[in-house]
Amino acid sequence: MDNLGPKLAGFEPPASIDELLQTARSLAGRTLGEIAEEVGTEAPLDLRRKKGWVGQLMEARLGAYAASKPVPDFEDLGVELKTISIGPAGKPLESTYVCAVRLNELHDLHWETSWVRKKLTKVLWLCVEGDKSRPLHLRRVGRAMLWSPSESQWATIRSDWEELTDLIRLGEVDSITAHRGQVLQIRPKGPDSSARVSGLGADGHPALLLPRGFYLRRHFTAQLLAQTFILPRR
DNA sequence: GCGTGATCATGA
Protein backbone atom coordinates (compact mmCIF):
# COMPACT_ATOMS: atom_id res chain seq x y z
CA MET A 1 0.00 0.00 0.00
CA ASP A 2 1.13 3.54 -0.13
CA ASN A 3 -0.05 7.10 0.07
CA LEU A 4 -3.52 6.37 1.33
CA GLY A 5 -2.34 6.84 4.87
CA PRO A 6 -0.70 4.95 7.69
CA LYS A 7 -3.85 3.38 9.12
CA LEU A 8 -5.97 1.42 6.71
CA ALA A 9 -9.11 -0.43 7.58
CA GLY A 10 -7.62 -3.76 6.62
CA PHE A 11 -10.10 -5.35 4.30
CA GLU A 12 -9.35 -9.01 3.88
CA PRO A 13 -8.27 -10.36 0.51
CA PRO A 14 -11.18 -12.13 -1.19
CA ALA A 15 -11.16 -15.91 -0.92
CA SER A 16 -12.65 -16.48 -4.35
CA ILE A 17 -13.40 -14.73 -7.58
CA ASP A 18 -17.11 -14.77 -6.76
CA GLU A 19 -16.48 -13.06 -3.47
CA LEU A 20 -14.27 -10.46 -5.15
CA LEU A 21 -16.89 -9.81 -7.81
CA GLN A 22 -19.66 -9.54 -5.26
CA THR A 23 -17.72 -7.02 -3.17
CA ALA A 24 -16.75 -5.02 -6.23
CA ARG A 25 -20.35 -4.88 -7.42
CA SER A 26 -21.54 -3.80 -4.02
CA LEU A 27 -19.53 -0.61 -4.48
CA ALA A 28 -21.64 0.52 -7.43
CA GLY A 29 -23.23 3.87 -6.71
CA ARG A 30 -21.04 4.59 -3.70
CA THR A 31 -18.94 7.73 -3.69
CA LEU A 32 -15.16 7.80 -3.43
CA GLY A 33 -15.53 9.85 -0.27
CA GLU A 34 -17.58 7.14 1.42
CA ILE A 35 -15.17 4.43 0.40
CA ALA A 36 -12.19 6.50 1.49
CA GLU A 37 -13.74 6.81 4.94
CA GLU A 38 -14.18 3.04 5.09
CA VAL A 39 -10.49 2.48 4.56
CA GLY A 40 -9.55 5.27 6.93
CA THR A 41 -8.44 8.01 4.60
CA GLU A 42 -9.74 11.10 2.79
CA ALA A 43 -10.08 12.02 -0.84
CA PRO A 44 -7.55 14.61 -2.02
CA LEU A 45 -8.87 17.81 -3.58
CA ASP A 46 -7.55 16.80 -6.96
CA LEU A 47 -5.41 14.13 -8.57
CA ARG A 48 -2.62 16.33 -9.89
CA ARG A 49 -0.21 14.99 -7.31
CA LYS A 50 -2.15 11.84 -6.53
CA LYS A 51 -2.55 10.32 -9.93
CA GLY A 52 -2.91 6.76 -8.71
CA TRP A 53 -5.12 7.52 -5.75
CA VAL A 54 -8.39 6.13 -7.05
CA GLY A 55 -6.79 2.86 -8.10
CA GLN A 56 -5.04 2.51 -4.78
CA LEU A 57 -8.23 3.25 -2.90
CA MET A 58 -9.97 0.43 -4.72
CA GLU A 59 -7.09 -1.94 -4.06
CA ALA A 60 -7.34 -1.21 -0.36
CA ARG A 61 -11.13 -1.60 -0.31
CA LEU A 62 -11.05 -4.88 -2.21
CA GLY A 63 -8.12 -6.36 -0.31
CA ALA A 64 -5.53 -6.36 -3.08
CA TYR A 65 -2.09 -6.59 -1.60
CA ALA A 66 0.19 -7.46 -4.51
CA ALA A 67 1.56 -3.91 -4.05
CA SER A 68 3.85 -2.96 -6.90
CA LYS A 69 4.92 -6.46 -7.71
CA PRO A 70 4.86 -7.53 -11.36
CA VAL A 71 2.03 -10.00 -10.70
CA PRO A 72 -1.75 -9.70 -10.86
CA ASP A 73 -3.29 -7.75 -7.98
CA PHE A 74 -5.08 -10.84 -6.72
CA GLU A 75 -2.29 -13.28 -7.38
CA ASP A 76 -4.01 -16.36 -5.96
CA LEU A 77 -7.09 -15.69 -8.06
CA GLY A 78 -5.13 -14.65 -11.13
CA VAL A 79 -7.17 -11.46 -11.33
CA GLU A 80 -5.83 -8.04 -12.27
CA LEU A 81 -7.77 -5.03 -11.00
CA LYS A 82 -8.07 -2.04 -13.30
CA THR A 83 -9.82 1.09 -12.12
CA ILE A 84 -10.92 3.07 -15.13
CA SER A 85 -12.20 6.63 -15.32
CA ILE A 86 -15.36 7.02 -17.33
CA GLY A 87 -16.57 10.21 -18.99
CA PRO A 88 -20.12 11.53 -19.31
CA ALA A 89 -20.68 9.45 -22.45
CA GLY A 90 -19.76 6.29 -20.57
CA LYS A 91 -16.45 5.98 -22.35
CA PRO A 92 -13.01 5.66 -20.75
CA LEU A 93 -11.16 8.96 -20.44
CA GLU A 94 -7.70 7.50 -20.72
CA SER A 95 -5.75 4.55 -22.01
CA THR A 96 -5.00 1.75 -19.56
CA TYR A 97 -1.54 0.88 -18.31
CA VAL A 98 -0.82 -2.85 -18.52
CA CYS A 99 2.74 -3.45 -17.39
CA ALA A 100 6.33 -2.38 -17.86
CA VAL A 101 8.20 -3.23 -21.04
CA ARG A 102 11.14 -5.38 -20.03
CA LEU A 103 13.88 -3.92 -22.15
CA ASN A 104 16.61 -5.86 -20.43
CA GLU A 105 15.08 -9.34 -20.51
CA LEU A 106 15.64 -10.24 -24.11
CA HIS A 107 15.84 -13.94 -23.36
CA ASP A 108 12.23 -13.92 -22.20
CA LEU A 109 10.40 -12.38 -25.11
CA HIS A 110 7.90 -15.18 -25.49
CA TRP A 111 4.18 -14.55 -25.67
CA GLU A 112 3.25 -17.50 -23.47
CA THR A 113 5.30 -16.22 -20.57
CA SER A 114 4.88 -12.52 -21.23
CA TRP A 115 3.68 -10.10 -18.59
CA VAL A 116 1.08 -8.74 -20.99
CA ARG A 117 -0.56 -12.14 -21.33
CA LYS A 118 -0.44 -12.83 -17.60
CA LYS A 119 -1.94 -9.48 -16.69
CA LEU A 120 -4.73 -9.54 -19.25
CA THR A 121 -5.91 -13.13 -18.77
CA LYS A 122 -8.48 -12.05 -16.17
CA VAL A 123 -9.19 -8.39 -15.51
CA LEU A 124 -11.67 -6.92 -13.08
CA TRP A 125 -12.68 -3.57 -14.60
CA LEU A 126 -14.02 -1.12 -12.09
CA CYS A 127 -15.57 1.98 -13.63
CA VAL A 128 -15.38 5.26 -11.73
CA GLU A 129 -16.79 8.64 -12.69
CA GLY A 130 -13.95 10.73 -14.05
CA ASP A 131 -15.78 14.01 -14.65
CA LYS A 132 -13.31 16.65 -13.50
CA SER A 133 -16.06 19.15 -12.80
CA ARG A 134 -17.26 16.92 -9.98
CA PRO A 135 -15.33 16.95 -6.70
CA LEU A 136 -13.36 13.77 -6.26
CA HIS A 137 -15.07 12.71 -3.04
CA LEU A 138 -18.48 12.94 -4.72
CA ARG A 139 -17.60 10.87 -7.77
CA ARG A 140 -19.39 7.56 -7.86
CA VAL A 141 -18.21 4.06 -8.50
CA GLY A 142 -19.83 2.34 -11.44
CA ARG A 143 -20.27 -1.19 -12.55
CA ALA A 144 -17.58 -3.81 -12.01
CA MET A 145 -17.08 -6.46 -14.62
CA LEU A 146 -14.82 -9.44 -14.96
CA TRP A 147 -13.31 -9.76 -18.41
CA SER A 148 -11.14 -12.22 -20.24
CA PRO A 149 -10.15 -11.49 -23.83
CA SER A 150 -12.16 -13.29 -26.51
CA GLU A 151 -10.26 -15.29 -29.08
CA SER A 152 -10.28 -12.41 -31.53
CA GLN A 153 -9.29 -9.92 -28.85
CA TRP A 154 -6.40 -12.17 -27.87
CA ALA A 155 -5.37 -12.43 -31.49
CA THR A 156 -5.25 -8.67 -31.90
CA ILE A 157 -3.43 -8.10 -28.64
CA ARG A 158 -0.93 -10.80 -29.43
CA SER A 159 -0.36 -9.51 -32.93
CA ASP A 160 0.43 -6.06 -31.57
CA TRP A 161 2.64 -7.57 -28.89
CA GLU A 162 4.57 -9.61 -31.46
CA GLU A 163 5.09 -6.58 -33.67
CA LEU A 164 6.33 -4.43 -30.80
CA THR A 165 8.42 -7.18 -29.29
CA ASP A 166 10.09 -7.85 -32.62
CA LEU A 167 11.24 -4.23 -32.66
CA ILE A 168 12.58 -4.54 -29.13
CA ARG A 169 14.41 -7.72 -30.11
CA LEU A 170 15.97 -5.88 -33.04
CA GLY A 171 17.14 -3.10 -30.77
CA GLU A 172 14.78 -0.57 -32.32
CA VAL A 173 12.97 0.41 -29.15
CA ASP A 174 13.78 4.05 -29.65
CA SER A 175 11.97 4.01 -32.97
CA ILE A 176 8.75 2.87 -31.33
CA THR A 177 6.14 5.56 -30.90
CA ALA A 178 2.65 5.27 -29.44
CA HIS A 179 1.30 5.23 -32.98
CA ARG A 180 2.18 1.56 -33.35
CA GLY A 181 -0.25 -1.20 -32.41
CA GLN A 182 -3.97 -1.48 -33.05
CA VAL A 183 -5.00 -1.92 -29.42
CA LEU A 184 -1.74 -2.40 -27.52
CA GLN A 185 0.77 0.41 -27.63
CA ILE A 186 4.08 1.31 -26.02
CA ARG A 187 4.52 4.68 -24.33
CA PRO A 188 7.05 6.23 -21.96
CA LYS A 189 6.60 5.22 -18.34
CA GLY A 190 8.95 6.73 -15.84
CA PRO A 191 9.53 9.57 -13.41
CA ASP A 192 10.34 11.90 -16.32
CA SER A 193 11.85 11.97 -19.78
CA SER A 194 15.38 11.90 -18.45
CA ALA A 195 14.98 8.47 -16.87
CA ARG A 196 16.97 5.67 -18.44
CA VAL A 197 17.03 1.90 -18.23
CA SER A 198 19.57 -0.44 -19.75
CA GLY A 199 18.52 -2.38 -22.82
CA LEU A 200 19.40 -3.19 -26.40
CA GLY A 201 20.17 -0.14 -28.50
CA ALA A 202 19.94 0.67 -32.17
CA ASP A 203 23.34 -0.74 -33.03
CA GLY A 204 22.54 -4.02 -31.30
CA HIS A 205 24.70 -3.12 -28.34
CA PRO A 206 23.69 -2.36 -24.78
CA ALA A 207 22.32 1.15 -24.41
CA LEU A 208 20.46 3.39 -22.01
CA LEU A 209 16.83 3.72 -23.01
CA LEU A 210 13.73 5.57 -21.94
CA PRO A 211 11.66 3.28 -19.70
CA ARG A 212 8.35 2.33 -21.31
CA GLY A 213 5.12 0.55 -20.58
CA PHE A 214 2.44 -1.35 -22.49
CA TYR A 215 -0.93 0.40 -22.63
CA LEU A 216 -4.36 -0.57 -23.96
CA ARG A 217 -5.82 2.04 -26.27
CA ARG A 218 -8.92 3.85 -25.17
CA HIS A 219 -11.03 2.71 -28.09
CA PHE A 220 -10.31 -0.89 -27.18
CA THR A 221 -11.38 -0.63 -23.55
CA ALA A 222 -14.39 1.44 -24.65
CA GLN A 223 -15.45 -1.41 -26.93
CA LEU A 224 -14.98 -4.17 -24.42
CA LEU A 225 -16.86 -2.28 -21.73
CA ALA A 226 -19.71 -1.48 -24.11
CA GLN A 227 -19.81 -5.00 -25.49
CA THR A 228 -20.35 -6.73 -22.19
CA PHE A 229 -22.89 -4.10 -21.28
CA ILE A 230 -24.98 -5.10 -24.25
CA LEU A 231 -24.39 -8.83 -24.22
CA PRO A 232 -25.36 -11.14 -21.37
CA ARG A 233 -22.42 -12.12 -19.23
CA ARG A 234 -20.96 -15.59 -19.69
C1' DG B 1 16.21 2.15 -9.68
C1' DC B 2 12.17 -0.49 -11.06
C1' DG B 3 7.38 -1.56 -11.16
C1' DT B 4 3.06 -0.33 -9.28
C1' DG B 5 -1.22 2.92 -9.25
C1' DA B 6 -2.54 6.12 -13.08
C1' DT B 7 -3.59 11.30 -14.95
C1' DC B 8 -1.63 15.59 -16.75
C1' DA B 9 -0.43 18.86 -20.36
C1' DT B 10 0.29 19.93 -24.84
C1' DG B 11 0.33 19.87 -29.85
C1' DA B 12 -1.87 17.97 -33.88
Added chain:
DNA sequence: TCATGATCACGC
Protein backbone atom coordinates in the same frame (compact mmCIF):
# COMPACT_ATOMS: atom_id res chain seq x y z
C1' DT C 1 -11.35 16.84 -29.39
C1' DC C 2 -8.00 13.47 -28.94
C1' DA C 3 -3.78 10.78 -28.46
C1' DT C 4 0.97 11.11 -27.39
C1' DG C 5 4.62 11.96 -24.59
C1' DA C 6 5.55 13.58 -19.86
C1' DT C 7 4.83 13.34 -15.21
C1' DC C 8 3.50 12.36 -9.96
C1' DA C 9 3.69 9.32 -5.66
C1' DC C 10 4.81 5.24 -3.43
C1' DG C 11 6.84 0.37 -1.83
C1' DC C 12 10.61 -2.29 -1.85
